[in-house]
Amino acid sequence: MLRFIVRRVLGAIPVLFGLSVILFLFLRLLPGNPAVAILGQHATPQLVAQINASLGLDKPLYVQYLQYVWGLLHGNFGASFVDGRTVASTFLVRFPSTVELTVGALIFAVGLGIPLGRLAARHPNGWIDGAVTVLSLFGISIPIFVLGYTLVFIFGVELHWLPAIGQLDPRLNVTPVTHFAIIDAILSGRAAAVEDAVAHLILPSIALGSIPLAIVTRITRASVIDVSNEDYVRTARAKGLTEKRVDDRHIMRNAWLPVTTVIGLQVGSLLAGAVITETVFAWNGVGSWVVTAIENHDLIVVQSLIMIFALIFLTVNLLVDIGYAVLNPRIRYG
Amino acid sequence: MSDTESTPIVRELTPAELEAIQLERPDFEVQLQSLSQWQLAWRRFKRHRLAMVGAVLFLGMCAVAIVGPILLPYNFYVIPTPDKVVYAGRPPSLAHPFGETGGLQRDVLTLVVNGARLSLLIGVGASMVGATLGAIVGGVAGYFGGWVDNILMRIVDIMLSLPLLFVILVVSKFLGSGSWYLIMLIFAIFSWPGISRLVRSLFLSLRGEDYVDAAHAAGVGDARIIFRHILPNAMSPIIVAATLSVVSVIISEAFVSFLGFGVDVTQPTWGNVLSNSLNFISLGNWWWPLFPGLAIVVTVLGISFMGDGLRDALDPRAKE
Numbered sequence: 001m002l003r004f005i006v007r008r009v010l011g012a013i014p015v016l017f018g019l020s021v022i023l024f025l026f027l028r029l030l031p032g033n034p035a036v037a038i039l040g041q042h043a044t045p046q047l048v049a050q051i052n053a054s055l056g057l058d059k060p061l062y063v064q065y066l067q068y069v070w071g072l073l074h075g076n077f078g079a080s081f082v083d084g085r086t087v088a089s090t091f092l093v094r095f096p097s098t099v100e101l102t103v104g105a106l107i108f109a110v111g112l113g114i115p116l117g118r119l120a121a122r123h124p125n126g127w128i129d130g131a132v133t134v135l136s137l138f139g140i141s142i143p144i145f146v147l148g149y150t151l152v153f154i155f156g157v158e159l160h161w162l163p164a165i166g167q168l169d170p171r172l173n174v175t176p177v178t179h180f181a182i183i184d185a186i187l188s189g190r191a192a193a194v195e196d197a198v199a200h201l202i203l204p205s206i207a208l209g210s211i212p213l214a215i216v217t218r219i220t221r222a223s224v225i226d227v228s229n230e231d232y233v234r235t236a237r238a239k240g241l242t243e244k245r246v247d248d249r250h251i252m253r254n255a256w257l258p259v260t261t262v263i264g265l266q267v268g269s270l271l272a273g274a275v276i277t278e279t280v281f282a283w284n285g286v287g288s289w290v291v292t293a294i295e296n297h298d299l300i301v302v303q304s305l306i307m308i309f310a311l312i313f314l315t316v317n318l319l320v321d322i323g324y325a326v327l328n329p330r331i332r333y334g
Numbered sequence: 335m336s337d338t339e340s341t342p343i344v345r346e347l348t349p350a351e352l353e354a355i356q357l358e359r360p361d362f363e364v365q366l367q368s369l370s371q372w373q374l375a376w377r378r379f380k381r382h383r384l385a386m387v388g389a390v391l392f393l394g395m396c397a398v399a400i401v402g403p404i405l406l407p408y409n410f411y412v413i414p415t416p417d418k419v420v421y422a423g424r425p426p427s428l429a430h431p432f433g434e435t436g437g438l439q440r441d442v443l444t445l446v447v448n449g450a451r452l453s454l455l456i457g458v459g460a461s462m463v464g465a466t467l468g469a470i471v472g473g474v475a476g477y478f479g480g481w482v483d484n485i486l487m488r489i490v491d492i493m494l495s496l497p498l499l500f501v502i503l504v505v506s507k508f509l510g511s512g513s514w515y516l517i518m519l520i521f522a523i524f525s526w527p528g529i530s531r532l533v534r535s536l537f538l539s540l541r542g543e544d545y546v547d548a549a550h551a552a553g554v555g556d557a558r559i560i561f562r563h564i565l566p567n568a569m570s571p572i573i574v575a576a577t578l579s580v581v582s583v584i585i586s587e588a589f590v591s592f593l594g595f596g597v598d599v600t601q602p603t604w605g606n607v608l609s610n611s612l613n614f615i616s617l618g619n620w621w622w623p624l625f626p627g628l629a630i631v632v633t634v635l636g637i638s639f640m641g642d643g644l645r646d647a648l649d650p651r652a653k654e
Contacts, residue, residue: 018492027504141581141634143588146627149612153620272499276589290500291593294507302504309497 005322012314019310020072024065027299068303077304082296087304090289096179097167097285101277102270104205109212110263116213117220117259118252124225132217139214144273148207148280155203163200165282168193208277212266219262223255230254257328264320268313375570378647385643391636395629399450408444446625449602454633456518456603457584463522465576468529473560473568475530476537487534493527499589506595514597517590521583529575536568543567570648577641581634588630604630 052058059067071078077087120132156164163169167181177184181200185193227233228251236250237243275287282288286305293301347355369377379385434441475486505520540546541564549563584604590596591605592612599606604626611622 014488015491015495018488019495022492137635137638140638141631143585143630145592272497275499276592279593294503306497306500310495313495
């Protein structure tokens with residue numbers, strides 16, 4: 001097991017190296033000059049040269065690359081061209097929102113998807129199964145922002161049941177400590193603040209979680225039906241075990257395997273979907289930061305964020321593989 | 335001896351008997367008609383009801399895209415001069431069954447029908463180019479193996495670990511300049527890695543087949559083996575993957591447009607019509623976003639159904 005982990009981690013190094021080279025070159029070679037983007041209409045050749053020098057953009061490419069990698073290895077992802085703050089510091093402020101959103105969406109998807117999948121699998125091809133299948137296909141087909149705006153329109157604007165946008169009502173004056181809205185609200189010790197933070201999380205979680213919900217439901221259904229046809233399930237029933245016990249101990253335990261893998265694989269698409277969801281719901285997360293950084297030509301930020309997201313993605317994939325090996329004793333990685 | 339000769343067990347049929355039997359069409363004479371692989375697949379596909387529905391939806395949408403703009407009374411490129419400015423637009427009516435937008439009072443049906451052209455073209459075009467690239471890279475990697483495979487698959491690893499949407503946003507912002515064919519190319523370039531992995535694994539298993547060895551022994555060249563002997567047998571999963579990739583391209587195009595990095599609004603796509611409308615959603619003109627949104631959902635559902643049917647039809651062994 002340990003050998004497997006070590007090998008996988010070592011295997012990720014060339015990928016990360018290639019990634020950094022490609023990203024670096026790619027963003028440098030794009031047309032458009034950041035100095036011009038910063039200065040806007042005030043750009044004069046002297047000012048542009050001055051800014052380029054202060055950003056280190058006048059040095060040869062390989063020097064810039066080495067400086068960039070040197071920074072990466074020291075946990076220094078560089079500073080934004082636009083506001084001068086380091087990527088790391090802004091990331092620490094914004095990332096908690098994205099984590100909250102992703103976790104909320106995962107809870108929604110898994111919490112609803114597994115029961116729905118089990119329900120559909122109980123009578124394959126029955127009417128409940130049909131309804132669940134159609135529902136999950138709709139979940140995959142609706143673009144996140146369409147669903148998001150529909151939810152905002154119905155529950156936020158028309159019915160006033162839930163707050164439409166934002167994370168925490170600024171009137172509550174919750175002091176940001178961890179930048180996780182819910183944790184900050186709990187730290188403030190006021191029930192109203194916690195309630196507000198949770199209420200703000202509901203609609204975005206549903207919007208972002210709809211695609212994973214559909215996928216988790218379909219996989220759970222397929223996996224449960226698959227396992228239910230195994231001989232040992234029939235044996236368990238023949239032994240006279242209660243239906244519930246067969247369900248919990250014999251079917252679900254084995255049906256979990258593909259479901260866990262798929263849940264793990266959703267993390268990548270959730271992070272991408274967060275870009276859209278945060279824009280719809282006006283959250284200050286990493287996703288909306290990516291969009292503004294691209295608009296502002298803020299190359300260092302864009303480059304670092306893509307790098308960080310790739311790192312997260314590779315880590316999650318590794319964890320999924322390890323989790324798979326832990327859950328499934330039949331798999332032994334040598 | 336003489337007995338058996340007088341009543342032979344085997345004798346010739348009299349012409350009358352022969353005719354009677356021929357008229358009767360005995361049941362051992364079966365009408366044999368050989369079916370090709372594709373005909374068999376088509377038969378299985380036809381039996382898949384949902385897939386047929388999907389195919390009809392998708393082909394219907396294609397038909398709308400091709401002839402719709404010609405048949406409509408309004409031309410997208412002729413910008414109307416509104417008789418009276420109603421900011422919220424007008425709800426669906428007989429003259430405008432999908433309603434009118436706010437501002438320029440454009441006919442929403444015209445926008446949706448014209449949008450179908452580019453949306454489908456981008457979706458289908460990017461998927462086909464992506465699948466072709468993926469088949470070539472995956473085929474070469476799987477067939478040759480060794481260092482070629484290693485290098486190509488590391489590149490694929492890198493591509494697959496990139497947060498795709500970010501990269502597409504960056505590229506369309508800096509290189510896309512709002513033209514649809516560049517957006518299409520960008521999607522094509524970023525959709526091949528997944529398919530190439532699939533093709534590689536297919537080639538890895540197929541290159542060990544006896545008929546490949548036979549072709550080698552007969553002195554057939556590598557290129558011919560790849561394209562004439564292995565690729566046709568790997569076609570089914572590639573077709574399914576390409577079909578389903580149309581779905582993700584259409585949805586991604588909508589995402590990119592929504593974030594303001596997509597095709598320029600002077601060229602309508604469902605994505606940019608939809609994202610345009612969302613800026614005015616607070617005026618209560620639900621019909622403006624509803625119809626392009628429905629067009630996306632209907633198309634995507636149709637293609638997904640069709641993809642599921644194709645999978646079952648082309649690869650009966652992979653059935654659940």
